[in-house]
Amino acid sequence: MSARERLILALDFGGTKLAAAAVEPGSRSFRARASVPSPPEKSAEADRDIVLRLAEEVLGSECPAAVGVSFGGPVKAEEGVVLLSHHVPDWEDFPLAEWLREHFGAPVAVENDANAAALGEWRFGAGRGTRHFLYVTVSTGVGGGIVIEGKLYHGADGLAGEIGHMVVDPDGPRCTCGRRGCVEALASGPAIAARARELLSSHHRPGEGKVIMELVGGDPGRITAREVAAAAHRGDPLAAEILREAGEALGFGLAQAIALINPERIALGGGVAKAGAPFLGPVRNAARRHAFPGARVEIVVAELGDDAPLWGAAVLAEACL
Ligand SMILES: [Zn+2]
The missing domain is CATH 3.30.420.40 (ATPase, nucleotide binding domain)
Structure with a gap:
């Protein structure tokens, strides 16, 4: 399988910013990264739209082989369900992994931001x-x-x-x-x-x-x-x-x-x-x-x-x- 087919997508629903990056597995640099400050009007739906747009920007015409998500609030990691956001209303019980799986047709894993950051620092920091x-x-x-x-x-x-x-x-x-x-x-x-x-x-x-x-x-x-x-x-x-x-x-x-x-x-x-x-x-x-x-x-x-x-x-x- 070529590197091209194995491009992965990383998403961050953070408190101060929304971000997406395309990465080749194992690489220590992003192939492409895009982020915007969290909009002042707090809306879960708007945040999801923005993150999808950032994902398109970093992926270009490619499809991700897998998607990983850091979320700024508690999640049920096994099911990929958001319990609530610390920053934005209307996230309660949202099936984020399922929603992204349907959108990208790829496996998805979700963690809260502290766990995701721990994993990132362990592997690359x-x-x-x-x-x-x-x-x-x-x-x-x-x-x-x-x-x-x-x-x-x-x-x-x-x-x-x-x-x-x-x-x-x-x-x-x-x-x-x-x-x-x-x-x-x-x-x-x-x-x-x-x-x-x-x-x-x-x-x-x-x-x-x-x-x-x-x-x-x-x-x-x-x-x-x-x-x-x-x-x-x-x-x-x-x-x-x-x-x-x-x-x-x-x-x-x-x-x-x-x-x-x-x-x-x-x-x-x-x-x-x-x-x-x-x-x-x-x-x-x-x-x-x-x-x-x-x-x-x-x-x-x-x-x-x-x-x-x-x-x-x-x-x-x-x-x-
Ligand atoms: Zn306390």
Whole structure:
């Protein structure tokens, strides 16, 4: 069979962008890639139309031999059914794999974006060469994916790897899931921004937080994790303290994950991981301090950036061939 007949299609229904890529199996570069920012009007049907158009653009006149999909929300991976989107209404119970199978006449595999990104990083990025790999994305939310011997570990209900909802402080702030003190409620981008606003509005020592406030023109409502990270790099002690707290919360969660699954490498992706040393140092220290003795584990920064889910979709498609 020629490479031409074995072209695969990778699709990404992400929170900030929709993307498609055509890839030759095993290749480390996209033959063609196209993406658009998610449209401001949120519609599942419109997103599907856009992704089909992007697919046509990257495929040209060719038909894909298999299709892999990364979806920004929980899915029933075995059936390829979307449970809901974190970003767009009307996705509930949509049979995405079946719909794409009918459209392209090819096998289709679907995973949530954290699992897809884990698979992408394992095969082409920071997880290369490992047999036991944990990927954690820290951005608007905190998600994760576990790859064991080249296969995603899903758990009984497809909820394995939800490291963002491991409780690390039962009295901590409220989480999006309704409970208190999850990793996500302490270490996500919005959690870091909320903590900065909280500390800036309460009593703090003179000079602390000054750089954060400068960066947002004095408007605390504009603070995001990005400004906190920038301020920490410029020596703002309050910003450094906020990132240390967030990093320690994540590191504490990682220590529990290390005890349970003993990964040889953990890769951290997502915007917050780009904060660098002021965040990663506390993550690594807390993980080492609280981890079960004897576990060897490297904690590294992910390599594929925003394309990790798309690469994971390519790996999923390849497995269908
Ligand atoms: Zn939670």
